[in-house]
Amino acid sequence: MYKVLKKKIVSVLVLNQANVLTRVVSLFGRRGFNIDSLTVSATNDPTLSRITIVFSATERSMQQIITQTAKLEVVKSIFLLDRENSLYRELLLLKVNATSEQRRPIKEIVDIYRGKIIDLSKDSMIIELTGTPEKLDGFMEVMKEHDIAEVCRTGITAIESNAVADMDDDM
Amino acid sequence: MKVKGSQVVTEVLLDHGVDIIFGYPGGTAINIYDELYRYKDRIKHVLTADEAGASHAADGYARATGKTGVVFATSGPGATNLVTGLATAFMDSVPMVAITINVQDYLIGSDAFQEICITGVTLPITKHNYFVNDVNDLEGVLREAFLIANSGRKGPVLVDITKDVTEAFVEYSSKSPYPLRKNPEPKADDVETIVKLINHAERPVVYIGQGAVSSEAAAEVRELIEKADIPAVHTLMAAGVIRFDDPHNLGMIGMHGTVAANRAVDKADLVIALGGRFSDRVALNPKKWAQKAKIVQVDIDRSEINKNVKVDCAARCDIKDFLIAALPLVEEKKRTEWNKTVSEWKAKEFVSNVKDAKLHPHEIIKVICDNTDDETIFVTDVGQHQMWAAQFIEHKKPRKFITSGGLGTMGFGYGAAIGAQMAFPENRVIHITGDGSFHMNMNEACTAVTQELPIITVIMDNRTLGMVYQWQTLLYDRRYSNTKADRATDFVKVAEGFGAKGFKAETPEELETAFKEALKEKGPSWIVCSIEREERVLPMIPGGKTVDEIIVD
Numbered sequence: 001m002y003k004v005l006k007k008k009i010v011s012v013l014v015l016n017q018a019n020v021l022t023r024v025v026s027l028f029g030r031r032g033f034n035i036d037s038l039t040v041s042a043t044n045d046p047t048l049s050r051i052t053i054v055f056s057a058t059e060r061s062m063q064q065i066i067t068q069t070a071k072l073e074v075v076k077s078i079f080l081l082d083r084e085n086s087l088y089r090e091l092l093l094l095k096v097n098a099t100s101e102q103r104r105p106i107k108e109i110v111d112i113y114r115g116k117i118i119d120l121s122k123d124s125m126i127i128e129l130t131g132t133p134e135k136l137d138g139f140m141e142v143m144k145e146h147d148i149a150e151v152c153r154t155g156i157t158a159i160e161s162n163a164v165a166d167m168d169d170d171m
Numbered sequence: 172m173k174v175k176g177s178q179v180v181t182e183v184l185l186d187h188g189v190d191i192i193f194g195y196p197g198g199t200a201i202n203i204y205d206e207l208y209r210y211k212d213r214i215k216h217v218l219t220a221d222e223a224g225a226s227h228a229a230d231g232y233a234r235a236t237g238k239t240g241v242v243f244a245t246s247g248p249g250a251t252n253l254v255t256g257l258a259t260a261f262m263d264s265v266p267m268v269a270i271t272i273n274v275q276d277y278l279i280g281s282d283a284f285q286e287i288c289i290t291g292v293t294l295p296i297t298k299h300n301y302f303v304n305d306v307n308d309l310e311g312v313l314r315e316a317f318l319i320a321n322s323g324r325k326g327p328v329l330v331d332i333t334k335d336v337t338e339a340f341v342e343y344s345s346k347s348p349y350p351l352r353k354n355p356e357p358k359a360d361d362v363e364t365i366v367k368l369i370n371h372a373e374r375p376v377v378y379i380g381q382g383a384v385s386s387e388a389a390a391e392v393r394e395l396i397e398k399a400d401i402p403a404v405h406t407l408m409a410a411g412v413i414r415f416d417d418p419h420n421l422g423m424i425g426m427h428g429t430v431a432a433n434r435a436v437d438k439a440d441l442v443i444a445l446g447g448r449f450s451d452r453v454a455l456n457p458k459k460w461a462q463k464a465k466i467v468q469v470d471i472d473r474s475e476i477n478k479n480v481k482v483d484c485a486a487r488c489d490i491k492d493f494l495i496a497a498l499p500l501v502e503e504k505k506r507t508e509w510n511k512t513v514s515e516w517k518a519k520e521f522v523s524n525v526k527d528a529k530l531h532p533h534e535i536i537k538v539i540c541d542n543t544d545d546e547t548i549f550v551t552d553v554g555q556h557q558m559w560a561a562q563f564i565e566h567k568k569p570r571k572f573i574t575s576g577g578l579g580t581m582g583f584g585y586g587a588a589i590g591a592q593m594a595f596p597e598n599r600v601i602h603i604t605g606d607g608s609f610h611m612n613m614n615e616a617c618t619a620v621t622q623e624l625p626i627i628t629v630i631m632d633n634r635t636l637g638m639v640y641q642w643q644t645l646l647y648d649r650r651y652s653n654t655k656a657d658r659a660t661d662f663v664k665v666a667e668g669f670g671a672k673g674f675k676a677e678t679p680e681e682l683e684t685a686f687k688e689a690l691k692e693k694g695p696s697w698i699v700c701s702i703e704r705e706e707r708v709l710p711m712i713p714g715g716k717t718v719d720e721i722i723v724d
Contacts, residue, residue: 019302023294030295060477067474073299073319 007036008062009088009158012051012069013043013076020074024051027072031065033057037090037155048076052157079160087161091154092129092136097147099123106146113139124149172344176306177206177337180270183313184214187348189241191232191593193217193225195252197245198285200272202337217593217622219586220614222249226256226269227586227612228593233265234573235548235591237387239320240267246274247285250331251292255580258296260327262577263408264385266320267327268313269297276304276333289331298326306339314349322352324472325385354471354489357496361486365443365467366500368484372441374464374509375401378424378453381408381576382446382470382490384569391494392445393417398498400506402513404432406447408576411566421513425453427558427708431516433718436461438512444468446490449479450577451714459717469493521563524724528703532556532631534679535700536563539601539629542686547599548573548591552584552608555637558708560603582611585628589615592624599690602628607636607656616669619695627689628697630662635704644705645722646713655704662699672696 014020021040028035036054043050057065062080069078081088098106103125110117115129129139133156140151174182180203184192192214196204207216219225222244229240240260244250250271260267274283290300299319301312309332316328369375383392389412396403396419403413404424413420422429424436436442442464447453454460457480466482468475469490476485486493523531536559539549549564550573551557557574566572573591575583588602609630619626640654663673672692674685682700689696711722 019290022291026294060481064474064478067476071472071474 006056006058007054008057009052009054009081009086009156010066010069010078011081011158011160012053012078014049014051015074015076016042016047016049017074020049021051023072023074024053024069027069028053028055028065031068033061033065037153039155039157041157052155054156081158081160085160086158088132088156088158089130090133090136090156092127092139093152094127094129094140094143094148095124095150096127096143097124097149102146106143109139109142115139172342173340174343175202175206175337176309176332176339176341177202179306179309179341179343180313180332180337181206181210181214182343182345183310184241186345187239187317189214189239191215191217192241192243193219193228193232193590194243195219195222195225195245195249197249197272199274199334200243200245200249202334203243203270203272215593216243217589217618219589219618222252223256223582224586224589224612224615224618226253227259227580227583228590228618229267229269230256230260230265230583231550231573231587231590232594233260233267233590234263234587235570236594237570238266239317240265240590242267242269244269244271245285246272246289247287249285250287250289253329254292254296255578255582256586257293257327257329259575259578259580259583261296261298263575264325264381265327266325268316268320269327269329271329271331272337273302273331273333275335277335279304279333289329293329296327297329300329300331302331303336304333306336306341309336309341310343318349318351323354354492355487357486357488357493359496361484362493362496362500364484365469365486366497368441368465368467369399369401369443370502373506374439375399375441375443375506376435376439376464377401377403378436378442378444378447379403379405379409379412380445380447381406383409383412384446386446386471386490386492388445388491388494389413389569391491391498394498395494395501398503399501400504400510401443402435402510404428404436406450406453406576407561407574409447409569410561410564410572411569414567415565418514419510421517423561426455426712426714427562427710429562430518430710430718430721430723431513433712433721434516435513436464437718439464442466444470444482445494446470448475451479454480455712456715456717522724524707524709525703525705528706529678530676530682530700530702532559532702532706533563535629535631535682535702536560536603538679538682538686539603540565542683542690543599543601547571547601548595550574550584550588550591550600550602552604552612553579553581554605554608555633555641555706555708556603556605556608556631559631562708581608584608585612585615585619588626588628589618589622589624592619592626593622600624600626602626604628604630605637606630606632606634606658606660609662610658610660613665616666616671616695616697620670623694625692626695627686628695630697630699631702632662632699633702633704633706634658637704637706638708640704641707644707645711662697666697670694674698676700
């Protein structure tokens with residue numbers, strides 16, 4: 001039977017110690033989840049770190065991995081982030097081959113997306129862009145017609161918000 | 172008081188009331204063993220044949236007593252030998268603390284002699300593990316290890332300590348153990364909802380799992396069954412929570428459970444799961460399991476709720492706490508019709524599929540039961556003999572049937588029997604095994620001889636790896652790949668070689684005579700019982716199937 005898989009984002013607050021990432025990630029691995037993206041970052045509390053994990057799962061298996069993760073001794077809390085109550089951001093670095101004639105149309109796209117050109121050489125440029133994953137996807141789509149040499153994305157980091165609307169005015 | 176790290180270990184053990192440990196020395200563990208030499212009057216160290224035996228012994232000790240089993244091992248191969256034992260304890264939620272000593276901190280990461288990253292190796296098979304390379308962390312970590320092993324759903328914790336920590340000095344003073352984490356209280360709403368379902372049910376069944384054993388809730392479970400007149404089924408792990416002769420007891424459920432137990436769940440309108448996890452050996456086909464029933468689940472572990480089978484209502488709490496809250500609200504009533512129906516499904520008499528055998532497995536178990544008392548602890552290995560033991564032993568009390576359920580570890584039995592006998596020197600311990608399993612752990616006879624443990628090992632010898640052979644017979648068109656072991660082992664001679672006593676039995680009468688002789692022995696004895704290769708464990712529901720497809724002969 002076809003199972004509906006949905007992209008899920010969980011935020012895991014963990015002890016800031018050696019091997020903690022291994023414990024969390026290996027649990028996902030051995031319970032059969034493929035991680036789409038993962039970020040680990042400091043929090044305002046130096047004893048804690050935050051891991052943000054994006055993965056695909058059915059509703060029931062998602063509950064299962066959340067309760068299993070919550071059992072790890074190093075996990076302080078875990079919660080599912082949903083579109084309504086959370087803000088997501090991702091950073092993209094993109095190197096594109098461009099001759100001097102091609103620079104202008106690329107710069108136009110970058111400006112519309114409110115990105116930055118952070119490096120320029122004779123035949124290539126590097127663009128920096130932050131925003132929601134969807135915005136980054138959109139940018140990549142538009143950039144397809146150019147000669148992209150390399151792409152790096154950081155993966156999502158996310159935070160719960162009390163505000164109703166995403167105040168991201170980029171796009 | 173300034174003490175060495177190794178003394179911190181022994182002192183913390185004493186603070187936790189540990190007076191028996193199992194283990195094996197080695198180069199890195201030598202400081203700890205030097206300390207044990209000084210503590211030998213207060214901490215009994217049982218030297219086993221290998222660390223695997225020690226890990227199963229600590230496990231058997233924990234299962235028999237409900238206390239924490241402690242095992243020691245040296246670095247490298249000593250530590251890796253614990254893996255199967257830890258995994259066994261992890262799968263069956265047994266509280267254990269394993270202490271391994273690693274190479275000196277300055278050698279860590281250099282592929283030093285007997286260096287292995289045991290915390291990495293045991294990560295998926297421990298509840299938690301620690302690497303200690305600072306003596307200042309040692310005491311806290313050890314105390315936490317005991318706390319974690321025993322809080323909530325129990326399990327094994329490993330502490331890996333570098334050798335330099337064991338010889339470094341640190342301030343220490345004796346303290347009482349950290350208080351265990353508080354279990355979540357049963358929520359009044361959950362209790363009320365579940366009790367309402369129980370009171371309204373016409374065809375309820377209580378499904379008892381090991382959680383009922385871990386929470387020491389046998390008396391409360393029995394009270395529920397009595398008061399509400401509900402038939403009960405139990406898992407392999409929960410044998411003994413209700414007595415074998417309790418009229419409500421329908422026996423074991425699952426792959427080799429009784430027809431009555433499996434059918435009762437199939438026909439029930441309410442299944443009350445008390446500390447069971449609906450494993451694939453119980454709910455063989457989770458989609459078709461108890462389809463006519465509402466299912467309620469009580470479990471201490473949130474992640475078990477809705478894991479294998481979707482339930483209608485759940486309470487996340489300790490089984491005993493739940494029952495204490497629920498019992499006053501449960502209506503006392505007779506469910507005569509339903510009980511009559513289910514008891515008609517009970518088999519009147521067991522009939523073996525090999526009619527003319529001189530000695531049948533169920534006869535072996537009968538001789539054992541007829542010659543032992545209520546306090547006897549039965550320990551098994553894994554395979555056909557394990558299922559026969561589960562089916563035919565007259566279970567009377569919890570913690571008296573010790574078996575590897577979740578992991579199904581062949582080679583578990585002898586070590587576990589040693590652990591149980593060390594815990595209860597006055598009780599009779601019977602180790603029931605097969606020739607396949609026993610070849611994996613018979614070396615522990617040396618431990619039983621040294622410690623003068625009167626464990627009676629009954630070997631059901633069919634010269635075959637019987638369980639797999641049975642599957643090959645029924646499901647693989649008799650292609651007997653590597654299951655006809657045909658080994659020439661003379662168990663009686665081997666027993667004598669170890670300094671144990673060996674007996675042979677080919678009929679129930681011979682077994683009875685041998686068993687009575689064995690009962691008089693001060694040390695261990697083995698009784699080899701020849702059985703037929705074609706004997707099967709029945710009934711059997713093949714994996715993924717339902718009670719409708721049960722094989723009974």
